[in-house]
Amino acid sequence: MSATETLEGYNFAYLDEQTKRMIRRAILKAVAVPGYQVPFGSREMPLPYGWGTGGIQITASVISADDTLKVIDQGADDTTNAVSIRRFFARTAGVDTTEKTEDASLIQTRHRIPERALKEGQILVYQVPIPEPLRWLEPRETETRKMHALEEYGIMHVKLYEDIARFGRIATAYDYPVLVNGRYLMRPSPIPKFDNPKMDNMPALQLFGAGREKRIYAVPPYTDVKSLDFDDHPFEVQKWDDCCALCGAEDSYLDEVVMDDKGRRMFVCSDTDYCEERRAQGHVGPLGTSPGTPQAAE
């Protein structure tokens, strides 16, 4: 811990040690029962609900001085939210930060899983707005808990049925429900369903924090995570006709970027680190120039 860099008057990583203990207990329980939502005493954090208060509390509870932290928001390391949270921990915990997925020991994310496969020893912390997958049809918490307890999950397929009836295919594109370890139904947070297969048997530990809803849940390393589907409408991820305009990647999740008032647009990797790494290796997309060229402004 490089105490010189940290803020005076704050405990390491902002939260007090009692709170961290409480959250760590919740995390241990969550890891022991994969996919089960563990209630915890969520604290007020110095940023509003919906900005990642759940994720930050988890990060604050598991981070240690020798960790290297990466924070992404929609795949990007350089958006306001990602930058603020990264700086928050740099100042309160004095940890090293990075934008490189490979170098990070701890990654806090909103709405994406990095393209580069995660490895053993890494921890991925998700920010979760609404943890309860059954909430759309059952407003009562007592009832949803009972449904989890009794594994009454058939109703979840009603939602997918409606998708197919209305659109001819399962149109749910993000926050796509999964069954964890063959037991608990789980919301993976609003990641695109493109990322769902990465959760399955991931070597890294996945932790989910919902600050406003006061729930923590987890997927331990190498755990089965199955996306729900029908036999005749199997789970599928999005595909693009284009490749990344900057790095030419065909295997990554692409964001559509409007380039001017004339409606010109391009598709670029949503994972900025992945894109840059590829360009550094010499991959060039149709609109890309040389390595290191900044992305088109949004």
Next chain:
Amino acid sequence: MSQDTPLLSVQNVGKDYGETIGCTDVSFDLWPGEVLGIVGESGSGKTTLLNCLSAQLEPSRGKVIYDTRAEGPRNIFEMTESERRLLMRTDWGLVRQNPRDGLRLGVSAGANVGERLMAVGARHYGDIRQEACDWLEKVEIDTGRIDHLPSTFSGGMQQRLQIARNLVTNPRLVFMDEPTGGLDVSVQARLLDLLRGLVTRLGLSAVVVTHDLAVARLLAHRLMVMKGGHVVEQGLTDQVLDDPQHAYTQLLVSSILQP
């Protein structure tokens, strides 16, 4: 399923609300294929009784024994909650008076019918949809409306949809609470005819709560008359209606308006 074992055996069931009696000392056997009507005025305890029988309300005393497919007769209140809930959504049906209580108004008619199938593990969209279509036909709903929301249906259609939704898992026992209440007469007639046909064709057993004696006569093999939480008379439907023994039943029968 044996003819010697009643499908449902109700023994001294009673339910109190504090000092007030909801219903008390109710005993009867319901046999496979039999339809029992429970009649009585508002507040006579018939809905309380139905709720006890259908496991929606735990009775204060007594037993409700159901002849389960797998394990034979079991007291439903001694089952685990998961067993009971499974029973309720597979082998039982519950048709509520207000279809809005028994339907999911936010999802399409097809999904309403298919829900129970998915709940017991159906995972083939095409099959589920086909089954939903078949059931819409059986309850005389245009299959072209399979993707419409039930909130766009008329009251009679909603009630028929509710029936389809309940019968799709081929239950053996159906509870109905005033199934024709709130419907106008011509719609009522159609629904009654449909129910009568389904009950006969599928060999269903049913417990039907109604305050309408004409409905009871048409649907029920046997009647139970309730007043003040007590069963005052029970017997063959036409016998109870044509030769009522108890003062209250006589009053009830003589109070029917003749059109």
Next chain:
Amino acid sequence: MNSDTPMIIAEDLGKTFVLHNQGGQEISVFEGLDLTVNAGECVVLHGPSGAGKSTLMRALYGNYLVGEGTIRVSHAGAWVDMSRAKPQKILSVRKDTMGYVSQFLRAIPRVAALDIVAEPLIVRGEDETAACERAGELLNRLRVPEKLWSLAPATFSGGEQQRVNIARGFISDYPILLLDEPTASLDAQNRATVTAMIQEATGRGAAIVGIFHDEDVRNQVGTRLFEIKPMEKAA
């Protein structure tokens, strides 16, 4: 035809109506009544209006409860006491053994005449097409125009309804038939048909109990008269 085989043995029957809502007034209809009906016999209940003919008939069918006595009915090779049997037993007797033709048809909304007639056969598990075919034959015989078959009888004339009712009562060859003024509102031609049908039924060995207002019919079908005298009305 075996006229010594009893099908109904009613012994010491007593029936009293208690009108609770009219000061508990009691109306005694009959008491100490004995009646035996053999196979192949058509017993005609005889007596003035209000003597209790229909009440007795309904008691035999299990529609009315009797206060005293027993009504034994030969059903599936055993005796069933209709005065004490459980509802499901009575329903089973009605399904297989005992038919009842009342004066009035209780029409069911939306159900076609043909289906009403065919129902007793279908309930007994017979093939639906064959049952409807048989129903058609009977309706033809009773001169119910074919264009009416697919309609619900609620709107039919009294005579037409009565004939639908008769067809329904005769479609299943019940061993016991109860006929409550089946010819009341029929013209001469149809009356003759019904008379013939009743004679055919006794001919095949059915035990019949009937109330017939029409003397001709009574004389033609009846094998025996059973007098019912009105009791003195209790005050």
